[in-house]
Amino acid sequence: MPDSARLTQSRAVITFAVLALAYFLSTLIRAITATLAPTLVQELTLNAADLGLLAGGYFLGFSITQLPLGTWLDRYGPKRVETTFLLIAVLGCAAFSMAQSFTGLLLARVLCGVGVSACLMAPLTGYRRWYAPATLMRANSWMLMVGALGAVASTLPVQWLVPLMGWRPIFMLLAATMGLAALLIAWQLPAWKLPTLNLEATVETAPRSSSGYSEIWRSPYFRSLMPLAFLGYGGMVAMQTLWVTPWMVHVAGFSPAQAATGLFWISIAMLVTYWVWGLVNPLLARRGIHADWLILRGIPLSMVPVMAVAYLGDRAVDAAPWLLGSYCVLATVNSLAQPAVGVSFRSELAGRALSAYNLVVFCGVFAVQWGIGLTIDGFRALGWAEVAAYQGAWSVYAMGYLAAYLYFYSAKKT
Secondary structure, eight states: OOGSSSOOHHHHEEEEEEEEEHHHHHHHHHHHHHHHHHHHHHHHOOOOOHHHHHHHHHHHHHTTHHHHHHHHHHHHOOHHHHHHHHHHHHHHHHHHHHHHHHHHHHHHHHHHHHHTTTTTTTHHHHHHHOOHHHHHHHHHHHHHHHHHHHHHTTTTHHHHHHHHHHHHHHHHHHHHHHHHHHHHHHHHOOOOOOOOOOTTTTTTHHHHHHHHHHHEEEHHHHHHHHHHIIIHHHHHHHIIIIIHHHHIIIHHHHOOHHHHHHHHHHHHHHHHHHHHHHHHHHHHHTTOOHHHHHHHHHHHHHHHHHHHHHHGGGGGTTTHHHHHHHHHHHGGGGGGGGHHHHHOOOOOGGGHHHHHHHHHHHHHHHHHHHHHHHHHHHHHHHTHHHHHHHHHHHHHHHHHHHHHHHHHHHHOOO
């Protein structure tokens, strides 16, 4: 991409800020079900599978837009695409606040997922063109740090606000703030210009640059990352945004307020981790230490607390937040694959490459969130005690995570 597409420093900061506001709100909406889980279970008499499906509805809506989203981002740019999608998010939040049944909540949750589905892909697509390569990994990590801040806001602040104003007005407030973010993006983001076509390009090569996902799906590197995207990155998001809180309540015996406090500090730890990744990634890259090297060595570390949680169950009551937090923090190494995928393809394919990867991630989030709930209910139906059912479900997930890592490891060795 020519240097003329790069932004000045001041414009780059403003661009980052307005996109960060939208992403902050999207992760707040994504994670808020973990904090609201006890309230929703009591008010709507939900079982574990219902709760997993309700939380996963966001990711279902998110996933179904990813493939067309990538094409639209490459063609029309982040400004037009994200502004349009955020208006759908406004409708979704308003509908969630007014829903009177589980079905209504689920449909509104899916609509929210559709509406915020561009909140990370739009920035990453723009950064690929607007920012210099040296700052690309940093911008990605700091955008994820902003997302972690949204997860922080969904914990204790929401826990404090629910008794004061109820969860329905909170979603109306989110709808209004999302509308403000859409206006700021429409006002401040740079215009999008398609790359100048090479007139000497052959007929065979031109279509590959203009449309389709075939080059992405055929990439051996992309395929090697798919299981980790599904179960590693997607599993980490699924646990943080839902199952961490029920584990602390039903296994460790915490009150909802104590669980929200534990989730708050877990989210703070993840925020700091993403900030550190943003600081050190350029330094590591200059030393020849890239994403694949870190993933290969970091993921086995993240498996240790997952397996410890599954094995210890209610024998590690006091240690539960620490083990869960260690897993979430260490599993952030999976996020380094996302910008690595973006730069492994030509810039005109960046939107599609990133959206294809994100599709796999959020299909994984949906599958793990709902799958954990189904597994817990299935073990209960077999007569298992509640703690044992949770341990069994987490053990199944841990085995899948390990298999995904071994697939990536074997692909790198061949």
